[in-house]
Amino acid sequence: QVQLQQWGAGLLKPSETLSLTCAVYGGSFSGYYWSWIRQPPGKGLEWIGEINHSGSTNYNPSLKSRVTISVDTSKNQFSLKLSSVTAADTAVYYCARTPHYYDSSGRRRRYMDVWGKGTTVTVSS
Amino acid sequence: QSVLTQPPSASGTPGQRVTISCSGSSSNIGSNTVNWYQQLPGTAPKLLIYSNNQRPSGVPDRFSGSKSGTSASLAISGLQSEDEADYYCAAWDDSLIVFGGGTKLTVL
Numbered sequence: 001q002v003q004l005q006q007w008g009a010g011l012l013k014p015s016e017t018l019s020l021t022c023a024v025y026g027g028s029f030s031g032y033y034w035s036w037i038r039q040p041p042g043k044g045l046e047w048i049g050e051i052n053h054s055g056s057t058n059y060n061p062s063l064k065s066r067v068t069i070s071v072d073t074s075k076n077q078f079s080l081k082l083s084s085v086t087a088a089d090t091a092v093y094y095c096a097r098t099p100h101y102y103d104s105s106g107r108r109r110r111y112m113d114v115w116g117k118g119t120t121v122t123v124s125s
Numbered sequence: 126q127s128v129l130t131q132p133p134s135a136s137g138t139p140g141q142r143v144t145i146s147c148s149g150s151s152s153n154i155g156s157n158t159v160n161w162y163q164q165l166p167g168t169a170p171k172l173l174i175y176s177n178n179q180r181p182s183g184v185p186d187r188f189s190g191s192k193s194g195t196s197a198s199l200a201i202s203g204l205q206s207e208d209e210a211d212y213y214c215a216a217w218d219d220s221l222i223v224f225g226g227g228t229k230l231t232v233l
Contacts, residue, residue, distance in 0.1 A: 110217065
């Protein structure tokens, strides 16, 4: 049974860089993409981006200039860095396994089927 | 303002059937599959439906999904108290995954 364990600094000051890591236990790492998603307090979900084992990434265009997602296949881990944080980046951050597959018409599809428990990140001066 | 539109709230009594709608556009729901997530209070989201109408292993068949054009729906039959949660639809849109704003389901 695959499990995702995530960690990182929970309190940041404005302009600092958010850094989170997610470790994958109990399942294949190389056969999937891996996503980061966040949820501001009392609000909905926002997809940040994804990466696969070879380092291929897709980012949310609204965050792309500040986001870096990286992978360490030797440890079955992937990481998120978000630079120049502000109070608007305060949220619970989740990591999730993101299977990609192709439908009968050859179009790529994806969903997030295993989630980490979430890390609360607060940005405050 | 979410890209996909969901009603903010829904409710039903135990045993009832409830549906939650999700409206999008040709660039997201109209040309991609829809996934649904359930988020119980204080927990991480859980995949409920993928590829419009597929249930992952372990999800009760009380939950079903459908899609038509640029809209999708999640139906819950035989409503139970443990179904009280937030529900989110999601789809690929050009270059990112977009979510609905979420629907808070209350079991009366």
